[in-house]
Amino acid sequence: MTTSMMPYMTTYMHVIKSSLAAGRTAGSRILAAALFTLLSVNLMSTVANADTSKNYAAKDNTADDVVNVYSYRQPFLVEPLFAEFTKTTGIDVRVVFAKKGLIERIQTEGKNAPADVLLTVDISRLINAAETIAQPVNSPLLAEYIPASARGSDNKWFALTYRARVAYVSRERVGQEALSYADLAAPAFKGRVCMRSGQHPYNNALFASQLAHMGEANFRTWLTGLKNNLSEKPSGNDRAQVRRIYGGACDVAIGNTYYMGKMETNTKKPEQKDWARAVRIIFPDTENRGTHVNVSGMVMARYAPNRANALKLMEFLVSEQAQRIYAEMNFEYPVRASVEPSPRVAGWGTLKPDPLPLETIASYRKRAAEIVDEVGFNN
Structure with a gap:
């Protein structure tokens, strides 16, 4: 037993002695003895486990290979x-x-x-x-x-x-070939947009990017317009938004590019291949600053x-x-x-990444999240 464990044994012995002193019947003495055995075994187990953990770290976590x-x-x-x-x-x-x-x-x-x-x-x-x-x-x-x-x-x-935050649009109901993030707040898309929570990290990063580019007043106006264009309260994940397009609940969704590949190749849930076939990807702001990544x-x-x-x-x-x-x-x-990029990814279109440094975007995360709450985006 190590010296560091002595205080625990002293405490245990005090408990046992008190129990024995107070015991006036054979039953209480038997109970105290059982308590001594239980506590002693627990103490030895604690010591053994502590030593084993220490030796494992020294032996297994550092090596030349x-x-x-x-x-x-x-x-x-x-x-x-x-x-x-x-x-x-x-x-x-x-x-x-x-x-x-x-x-x-x-x-x-x-x-x-x-x-x-x-x-x-x-x-x-x-x-x-x-x-x-x-x-x-x-x-x-x-x-x-x-x-x-x-x-x-x-x-x-x-x-x-990189993973780009793009627009998934209905092949049947959206004819345009180009979009900007600003377009998603325009009256033409009233009731046609679906998104996951505005506080999800993926959307928080996109919103922080918009805030950095637009300034607070313009960002607040844009975010309010986007909220007004939502077909329903934000919920679900990125693939759920594509499913909603497939089902006719909305025409445009915001999602990460790689989800298209996951849906197109999903053999465990083949219905997702149908969702993917119902949409195409547009890279927002390709004609100016570039798409948020x-x-x-x-x-x-x-x-x-x-x-x-x-x-x-x-x-x-x-x-x-x-x-x-x-x-x-x-x-x-x-x-x-x-x-x-892989041939599959390249087939979705050409990515022109927004060159805004990611550290700059990160510095706007907190304020973007606050404004999301202030405009009641998720309500």
């Missing part, structure tokens, strides 16, 4: 990348997958965190990770292949792919135990080889300019 990844991205999206990285470098990738809570977990683990690299989506989450659990990475390769607008000015976060990306954990291997993985993920895998598997746009 290991890198530890915490990933918000789903296994089927990133495991092919990790397999290719291991094949190329001999470095084993150990992954923790989760839908939420990974940033908080790294914060809680502190200096003992095994995480080397965090993979995530959305500029909001990337900025949060950069501000709380990341360290700067100075890499000429990352600087060369990732545009300045798609990485942190402090070198703490780096985009890996969000990103998936990565950071290096502040206390990464395998920093050299973490850097190798991060640089591998922007290699042409890895960027092609991303393009094929995820229906997203490679951040590296020399890598073309």
Whole structure:
């Protein structure tokens, strides 16, 4: 037993002695003895588990041929990348997958965190990770292949792919070939637009971009007009909006590009292929500033135990080889300019990304969310 555990044993013994002193019957003495046994076993289990956890971290989380990844991205999206990285470098990738809570977990683990690299989506989450659990990475390769607008000015976060926030429009009921985001608030679309919650991170980023471009007064007017054009109260996810177009409830929806690929190739829910066939994609503002894009990306954990291997993985993920895998598997746009999107994605049209730096967009997130509530967008 370690010295640090002695206070617990002292407390346990005090409880037992008090119980025995108070016991006036055989039953109470038997109860006290049972309590002693239970508490003793619990104490020994606590000591054993603490030592095992400590040894596991020391043994398994740092090695010459290991890198530890915490990933918000789903296994089927990133495991092919990790397999290719291991094949190329001999470095084993150990992954923790989760839908939420990974940033908080790294914060809680502190200096003992095994995480080397965090993979995530959305500029909001990337900025949060950069501000709380990341360290700067100075890499000429990352600087060369990732545009300045798609990485942190402090070198703490780096985009890996783009996903455009586009207009899904009915093939039957929308004839125009071009749209701007401003058009969605015009009287011509009264009652014809459907969207998910205005507070969802994907829409929050789009609205923050609009606020940055338009200024607060014009943004408020635009957002109010967009709300007035909604066919129903915002709800559901991006694919649910396309289903509504298919069902005739609305004519235009806002969604991320990759959902088209997910619907077009969905064998488990083949009805989604019908939804996809009912719509086409228009890239808003192609004729002027460009379409709003969000990103998936990565950071290096502040206390990464395998920093050299973490850097190798991060640089591998922007290699042409890895960027092609991303393009094929995820229906997203490679951040590296020399890598073309997949033929399926290219078939949806040409993406002209809005060059507004993502850090600038992120700085408007809070105010955009406040205005969403002020105009009652979700009501």
